[in-house]
Amino acid sequence: MRISLPGRISLPGRRGLSRLAAAATLGAAIGTTLAAAPAAAQAPAPNQTLRVVLINDLTAIDPVLSQAAFVRNHGFFVYDQLFAFDSEGKAKPQMVDSYTASPDGLRYSFTLRDGLAFHDGQPVRAADAVASIKRWAQRDIVGRALAAATASMDVVDDKTFTLTLSRPFALVLEALARPTGSALFVMPERVANTPANVAITDPTGSGPFTFSTSDWRAGDRAIYRRNPAYRPRAEAPDGLAGGKVVKVGTVEWLAMPDPATAAAALQNGEIDFIEQPTPDVVPTLERNRQVRTMAYNPVGFQVWLRLNHTQPPFNDPRARQALLHIINQQDVLDGMGVRPSEQIANCPAFFFCGTPLESRAGATGLGAPNLDQARALLREAGYNGAKVVFLNASDSPLNNASTLVMADAMQRAGLNMDVPSMDWGTVTQRRNRREAPEAGGWNLFVTVANVLDGQNPLTNQYLASTGDAAPAGWPKDEQLEALRRAWWEESDPAKRQVILDQVQARAFQVLPYIPAAQFRTLSAYRSNIEGLRPTTVPVFWNVEKK
Incomplete structure (x- = not known):
């Protein structure tokens, strides 16, 4: 089977990086005590509706059970976080009012802000925070790492809880600010007590918006209403931290998978914001005086090629290595239509290029293909011509284009490609199925990640190589895991940089996934929308519709 590729499309000119690039360096400094002035509940806002089209439709609502970006986006509407990252990548108190840390960094005490309440009117208690951390820690790689270093976590009173470590963990505050993967949001204790492998059905949170499942129609829209009882922090918004002041009455998240339809709706004023318009429609949008564009994620995205380590042929490291000599990052970027000014050329860095944690240690391949070497490695791995099932999210234009480009290259190298099309939700x-590919399983899929997903050895969930405990793909490598743990336990910056290079080099040997390309895109919005900021993930507090 020959795989056809989409025509090339173009992106607008390069936009400068913002301070959010520094989010790749999660500092390990331990605070002593911080406090924010108490804030009143939100003042009345105009009863306006903001209509947005995000990368994917909302098809699930449990931010612990699912690591999908659309569930994370939902979470930022309805939940709040104990800590949140500012635009410089520093973890700042959010629901926490003040905290203390012992001189040895092994004991923390956290006190919640006054006036925090869930959407059902019940106060937010320390018991809710502890239960939420415990549920989250069962599934998220950052949570698991923190839990492994935790001796105890105890409720002191309704507003205070403590965390005692059994061994060094240099990134406690950053872990509690986890914004991606299975992001750490605080739920009521009664909801957080749901087993971590069972989906929650109650969307009660304490965040700036409320959500009703009766209004939710998957494939059509999800509706979020301003929470009048929410008490924003007194600080100005900064990254994902600071005051979350809702300035519209309702946000409607619309399902609009056809890019041309979404672009036309934006130009006509039927919608207000598109998170990631396809590159081919951006020039048209830029010519419309009623439309503005911005780099919502100024650091950019990476195409991650995820391999199933439990099924042939990629259970053999030689077959995984063969892909490095098949995939050409330039071809992937060109196939997606990313014009040169928006491309991050030749980026083999697992922790993103253009950031303080960029490393190229151990990198090889991903440039001009060497098919002879690839075929030799496949023969050594015992590849016998069996079908390779490459899941294609055809409703996500960038995922679709990058999948088709790489599948075509693999086919030319001698792999027998099967590329079934489905939506991203499917x-x-x-990808969670463990069966053989011919029995409904899979070999490969693509996901597009931002810098918050891959910023360092702790938070990069697809780097985790813990076997059955790892995300779908289930890589297992004890050496890589030992290096990752050494990185987050080490507090000396110079030593951590040495370890980081070792993590990068080992990752290129075992390939839990392949960084197949890095690029930037723009978001588009109506000119009467104010308050959007380069927060990397889409949030709509402090956004006004003039």
């Missing part, structure tokens, strides 16, 4: 379900 990919997120099927």
